[in-house]
Amino acid sequence: MIKAAIGSENSAKVKAVEDVIDSRLISLTALNAESGVAEQPFSDEETISGAINRAAFSLEHENADIGIGLEGGVVETDRGVFVCNWGALVTKEGDTFIAGGARIPLPAAVADRLLAGEELGPIMENYTKKNNIRKEEGAIGVFTNERIVRSEMFVHVVKMLIGQWEYSQVRR
Numbered sequence: 001m002i003k004a005a006i007g008s009e010n011s012a013k014v015k016a017v018e019d020v021i022d023s024r025l026i027s028l029t030a031l032n033a034e035s036g037v038a039e040q041p042f043s044d045e046e047t048i049s050g051a052i053n054r055a056a057f058s059l060e061h062e063n064a065d066i067g068i069g070l071e072g073g074v075v076e077t078d079r080g081v082f083v084c085n086w087g088a089l090v091t092k093e094g095d096t097f098i099a100g101g102a103r104i105p106l107p108a109a110v111a112d113r114l115l116a117g118e119e120l121g122p123i124m125e126n127y128t129k130k131n132n133i134r135k136e137e138g139a140i141g142v143f144t145n146e147r148i149v150r151s152e153m154f155v156h157v158v159k160m161l162i163g164q165w166e167y168s169q170v171r172r
């Protein structure tokens with residue numbers, strides 16, 4: 001049995017990993033891992049660092065074979081502020097794999113509040129008058145009419161992580 005650890009207890013993230021891995025081959029533990037970056041990452045680089053830090057923390061803390069970190073952030077571009085999401089998978093052999101998730105621009109009303117220093121999670125709850133968006137459909141779900149919800153977006157990221165790791169095993 002391969003031992004995996006995911007560095008979050010957010011159900012949208014844990015469910016994504018559970019959906020992708022084969023539970024007959026890989027056991028999964030979820031823990032709240034330090035991201036080591038701001039609560040609201042504001043670039044791809046900062047979001048990637050958060051994902052890698054969570055993955056490394058999880059690997060070490062659980063003495064696992066693989067650690068997975070999933071981190072959300074936003075990126076400011078010439079075309080507006082986009083949501084971004086990154087994942088990292090680290091192995092006890094010292095390999096690190098990363099993969100990025102789908103991104104869409106946020107409405108100006110949301111972007112303005114982010115630029116003023118608020119966090120996306122609370123902004124979304126306030127904007128939609130709903131709780132727990134970040135554990136459920138997410139900003140990506142709200143603004144895509146739920147055609148892509150947060151867990152599905154993370155499933156895609158986790159598939160790209162696990163797939164890169166599998167490919168490295170095959171070639172080892």
Ligand SMILES: O=P(O)(O)OP(=O)(O)OP(=O)(O)OC[C@H]1O[C@@H](n2cnc3c(O)ncnc32)[C@H](O)[C@@H]1O
Nearest residue numbers: 008010039040071072073074120121133134138139
């Ligand atoms: O418990 P953790 O794992 O921390 O789960 P979380 O929902 O707080 O998720 P992250 O810390 O990875 O990311 C939070 C950031 O992700 C971004 N994000 C994207 N979609 C979001 C959503 O629907 N709700 C909240 N944050 C979202 C936003 O930039 C947040 O500041």
Ligand SMILES: [Mg+2]
Nearest residue numbers: 010035039072
């Ligand atoms: Mg968080």
